[in-house]
Amino acid sequence: DAGVIQSPRHEVTEMGQEVTLRCKPISGHNSLFWYRQTMMRGLELLIYFNNNVPIDDSGMPEDRFSAKMPNASFSTLKIQPSEPRDSAVYFCASSLSGTIGVYSNQPQHFGDGTRLSIL
Amino acid sequence: ELKVEQNPLFLSMQEGKNYTIYCNYSTTSDRLYWYRQDPGKSLESLFVLLSNGAVKQEGRLMASLDTKARLSTLHITAAVHDLSATYFCAVQNDYKLSFGAGTTVTVRA
Numbered sequence: 545d546a547g548v549i550q551s552p553r554h555e556v557t558e559m560g561q562e563v564t565l566r567c568k569p570i571s572g573h574n575s576l577f578w579y580r581q582t583m584m585r586g587l588e589l590l591i592y593f594n595n596n597v598p599i600d601d602s603g604m605p606e607d608r609f610s611a612k613m614p615n616a617s618f619s620t621l622k623i624q625p626s627e628p629r630d631s632a633v634y635f636c637a638s639s640l641s642g643t644i645g646v647y648s649n650q651p652q653h654f655g656d657g658t659r660l661s662i663l
Numbered sequence: 664e665l666k667v668e669q670n671p672l673f674l675s676m677q678e679g680k681n682y683t684i685y686c687n688y689s690t691t692s693d694r695l696y697w698y699r700q701d702p703g704k705s706l707e708s709l710f711v712l713l714s715n716g717a718v719k720q721e722g723r724l725m726a727s728l729d730t731k732a733r734l735s736t737l738h739i740t741a742a743v744h745d746l747s748a749t750y751f752c753a754v755q756n757d758y759k760l761s762f763g764a765g766t767t768v769t770v771r772a
Contacts, residue, residue: 587762651711652760656705659703
């Protein structure tokens with residue numbers, strides 16, 4: 545089975561440019577998570593979707609960040625305009641969960657991440 | 664806010680010896696996970712621990728959970744080079760995973 549697929553794997557761009565990160569979750573999974581990993585702050589949850597609906601975006605750093613999930617098989621995380629402090633590895637993860645408040649024993653499955661460098 | 668503390672943060676292991684990584688967390692939790700991350704790679708799920716006293720084993724790794732002490736341990740038996748990686752514990756409340764800072768393990772001959 546294919547795992548969580550993220551693209552691009554690496555992105556280098558200049559500050560001020562728009563950056564779009566893409567994620568295809570595992571087929572059948574109804575929960576999708578975007579994380580950011582940095583040396584200073586570790587792994588942070590940015591946003592959580594359940595059944596394509598954003599449930600918790602409290603981790604999104606500021607208005608420059610936005611995320612969408614137009615259907616069950618695709619999500620994007622966009623940064624506009626990008627800044628050097630956004631440089632990090634961004635992970636997408638998916639899992640299968642039951643109704644809200646009842647979660648299965650399945651772990652979150654992570655993609656390979658996008659290594660983003662803003663110059 | 665749920666806090667998760669791992670220690671040690673860095674662990675240099677000698678091949679063939681046994682070691683333990685500790686994961687403490689600050690509030691009650693639904694479940695606890697251990698993940699492994701190789702440099703530049705994704706996070707791979709190792710164990711899911713659901714209840715007090717839970718113990719899971721896979722090869723040289725054994726994880727346990729004491730919910731009363733809010734403590735999980737990852738025990739490594741007879742370390743081998745293949746186990747060099749960063750290990751994270753993650754505590755789940757509702758849908759949210761809170762990760763520890765990770766323990767970077769290096770196994771030397």
